[in-house]
Amino acid sequence: MITAMVQFFKLPPEERAKYFTTDHSKQVKLFNYYLKVEEQEQNVTMWSETFPSKSKSEVFAEYAKEIGRLMKMLLGLLSQGLGLEKDCLQKKLGDNPTLIARGNYYPPCPDPEVTLGLAIRTDLNALTVLRQTEGVTGLQVIKDGKWVAVDSLPSAFVINLGDQIQVLSNGRYKKVHDRAVTQQGHCDWCN
Template sequence: MSATAIQNLGSTIPVPSVKELVAHTLDAVPQRYLWDVDGDYPTAPAFSGNSSLQVPVLDMAKLVDPRYQELELQKLHDACKNWGIFQLTGHEIYDESIKNMHTKTQKFFNLPHEEKQRYAQKPGSLEGYGQAFVISEDQKLEWCDMIFLKTIPTETRKLEFWPHNFTKTLDTYSQHMRKVAVSIIGLIAMALGTNEKMLSEAFEGGQYDVRMNCYPPCPQPEQVIGISSHADISAISLLTDCGDIPGLQVLKDGQWVYIEPITNAIVVNIGIIMEVVSNGVYKAPYHRAAVNREKERFSIVTFCYPEKKFDIKPDAKQVMDSECLALYKSFTNEEYFKSFYERIKLSGEGIPFIDTLNI
């Protein structure tokens, strides 16, 4: 299957804008957005979150400081192994870069609907303004509008989907997120005890996609989902919250835990690629987004992938150190994405993607 064909498997059916629904004095949520309270996405009690559990917070400045590195790498290892997600401070990305991107994101979603439609998704592609992975007319919908863009390498960009006056800000932000990704992947490799140089170089030339999310206020927040429970297929994902409204939740020991936003911190989430590379030592956690009855929330996620020539397979050292066989199959980059998109197209929800990669 060609790369173009693989990309086309990621198409989505157009659906109404949630922000437009809310704008028309919405009193009750349309049935298609109401999730089964007895199904896989429990409601009211779960959405209160468990405040006694706190996601680890790591300081990049200490991680790279020889005086603290040994201790901080152990903290990083524990966070990746036991949580699969952590907040990163001290990352040296200028506050202004993050602030500008947040401002542009909010301005885009606050544009008139007709203006945003200029950047709407087209048949056969996920890129642009709309929703992701809507594959049937009776599928339950998420309470979220989004715009998804490929940003790095620059030759993958489809600028017809990039909002007016957005290009410079998004380019700068993407380059900064790549810098963070290369640095943190190198540190994760050190914590894991594998080849730091190999992984860092794979992400220096890697692929970076950005998804900007808008979660409008909802009159029935306990019965909808902003983004449904999933594990990312990336190696890592980097999220910044455009404000202080909590919404991101991670599943920890059977409980949903809110990740409280920290100003200018980056939420680092382990993806399935890194779970495979670590041979299961590090876990790609299930996470989702809740919504708020009164307040709108915006977030920006950068999905970080290794370069195309990087084979996705368990690291040989991890297999030897764990004294067990490889838990996952080996894939080329193309085979990995083909497997994921075919699963979306043919079955949608069902067996978790990571389970399809098991040997």
């Protein structure tokens, strides 16, 4: 999966441009996140490109199957942590949750002090499974009121709890507030 994302983002900009669209019904597309600023008439583009794929390719299908297993296991552990039956949260979310593979690419930035890779946000879904590129920094979370960098670890996933888990747990589990900051030469893959 990582190899497929890396190969895509290594394509020349004019090749990647063929996939840019605002039509979210397309199976494969490339888009930018935007930030609405009240004082400005136009939205501000974040310093990133996002490639979500619902492609039926073998690589994506196998990845989705394995991530689905991981998510089922995590939901079971979260359920048990709440003192519930192991399959409780899985049942609440449904047997076939939507899985979307998404690669976020933050191109090298000539002036990272005046750009933002991805603004502060929470995930609407239950869980987000992120796989960072080894040695790449930029992902940050709020801890004790301060932004803290989330270091990438070889062959490790970062698991973010989203809005649905906070609601389903009656606030016992808290959603994660995160952002991505740009750096010179920075590039990251989040799935």
